[in-house]
Amino acid sequence: MIVSVAPELALDGSKNYAGGLGVLEGDKFYAAARLGVPYTVITLLYDKGYVRYREENGQLVPEGEPQTDFLKSLKPAGTCWIEVGGEDVEIGLYLYQLNTATAAFVKPLRPDWAVKAAERLYVESTDLERFRKYVILAKAAVRYVDKHIGWDKVKYFDLQEAYTALVPLVRPGASYRLVIHTPAPWGHPTFPNRFFKQEFGYEFAMNPVVLTEIGLAMSKEGIVVSKKMLDFALSTFPHHAAKIRAVTNAVEIPRWRHPALSDVKSPDELKAARAKAKAEALKALGIKTDKPVVVWARRLTRYKRPHFIAQLVEDLDTDVFFILGGRAHPNDDFGVRMMAEFKRLASSRPNVVYIPDLHVEKARYIVWASDVFTFTPFSGWEASGTSFMKAGINGIPPVASRDGAVEEVVRDRFNGWLFGEDRRRLLPLDSPELEKEYDEFKRKVEEALDALSNGSYWQIAYNAYKTFSEYYSMDRLFRDYGYIG
Structure with missing residues (x-):
């Protein structure tokens, strides 16, 4: 046992x-x-x-x-x-x-x-x-x-x-x-x-x-x-x-992967399956859009840099739809302020939705609805991260900082997009380094959106689907823990 x-x-x-x-x-x-x-x-x-x-x-x-x-x-x-x-x-x-x-x-x-x-x-x-x-x-x-x-x-x-x-x-x-x-x-x-x-x-x-x-x-x-x-x-x-x-x-792949994506064999098959999954997810979330969807969804706290996505909403034009998600601990003043900012963006912009409560059932739909899934922790502070894994096993390549378990699989422009420095030291959260990577983050999101527009995205997405499924699966974790042989 x-x-x-x-x-x-x-x-x-x-x-x-x-x-x-x-x-x-x-x-x-x-x-x-x-x-x-x-x-x-x-x-x-x-x-x-x-x-x-x-x-x-x-x-x-x-x-x-x-x-x-x-x-x-x-x-x-x-x-x-x-x-x-x-x-x-x-x-x-x-x-x-x-x-x-x-x-x-x-x-x-x-x-x-x-x-x-x-x-x-x-x-x-x-x-x-x-x-x-x-x-x-x-x-x-x-x-x-x-x-x-x-x-x-x-x-x-x-x-x-x-x-x-x-x-x-x-x-x-x-x-x-x-x-x-x-x-x-x-x-x-x-x-x-x-x-x-x-x-x-x-x-x-x-x-x-x-x-x-x-x-x-x-x-x-x-x-x-x-x-x-x-x-x-x-x-x-x-x-x-x-x-x-x-x-x-x-991650437990059967729990997080859309059924339409259970066995795709090519970028074209992935594209068709993703369209089905995205349409179902948007309908379940009550969202009507035909625009590319950029997602930021996780706990709101400073080291995860939710202000990056808030700034991105301000900086990108309305040809993109944003799904923002997550909530803060009641004692996290910064996180609560970011909740208010997310709420303001959603109420003032037609291309933004904010979903505070990321319960599993809703989180699945948010992943399936995304085209660009962002992962922005301040390098050195994230233990692993699993949200980007849930995206990748659905053939959704992340735009991710070099932190946690990201670089064990993700390669820039092969199965995702990477930004920022890979820090091996814990810098304080008031460090100027915290803010310096925004411009590169924005550039990488734009690169992903350009790839989606010109079609080169789908090979990167298929690479994510294959590589994430092989490594970020519970079967591998159970072997590494010694639960199974």
Whole structure:
């Protein structure tokens, strides 16, 4: 049995995720079911999801995102008790099963403080509430394996992101692997060492305690999610270099590829299949246009440079249609301002649509609707990125910065367009370098649009279709993780 513990999980119909990590873990779940791999992923069940925004007096106001319909699809699997903060906490277990794959959702039922701690993903009132949220996940995950799997049956126990590194403190000695999905500082969260003394009785010498450090120290292996990210991990944690390796992220192709594109054999076949997929997607999104479609859709935060696409909307003429997508964390002031800017562009320009909530079902249509898919992170800050992979497996070549897993497959003007510098150092987000690459980005988008106009685009698109499908697939990822032979 493969066991994975994750802070978020994106199953179809759910709102139990914030972005790329949850979607990636959902892709693993569906791939395990397809490949017949015994697989269990354990996560918290967030009654109020992550965040959505409503407009009030001209301001964007964040609120919870109930997922009542998805909750009804889960199968109750009893309750158990754990101790957190010196109090007994009752946990409800809810299952979603597909072939050999099981998603086990854990939900605090009482007392009230525990219920509140797990109501929403990545939204907490205090550091202690945030700490206890992940203590609940860790202790409930251990209890679930105790009761429903058995530790002797666990081949790998994969900890997704540092917040899950509390699991080995609850039950040391298992075959843990810490998977690090973020090179940025927030990927290495910290808590005061007094929290650990109060909860576990450990008196750590460091204060604050870095969760990534604990996870790597207590795991048999550390995994990062692109070859480029390995350089950053070895620089940050050189004392763990012997146990850290790279397994590049991937996507579940049957989940993300349009059925019309399942087996195309030539650029001409791809062109016909793409036309069918695009027409269906535009209709589903309620968009009427016969123009080339440029897409920017992902979480809104500074290092992903959403302001690049906002500027591009201003700079390109109206012979292009733009689909902008994504939302920000409520505490990310820059991201919330960019949401307002995206909303302004969509309301003032007939060739712009803004879709804030990138749930899986809608995200698929956005990918299928695109002709030019943009990927703009500030080089050095993106761990891997998977949105550009979803485009490429549909024969949509990306215009991408040289970051994350991009350069493992993408070659400029062969299966996409590249811009910017490949940085192997983490420059600050107020660095002048952040803005310098816009002109090249604009030039590459124009080059892609020119190729679409003169027909040379379709060979590049077909190259993307073939090369992305071979490498950025869950089948390859499962082999690299040792899930299959």
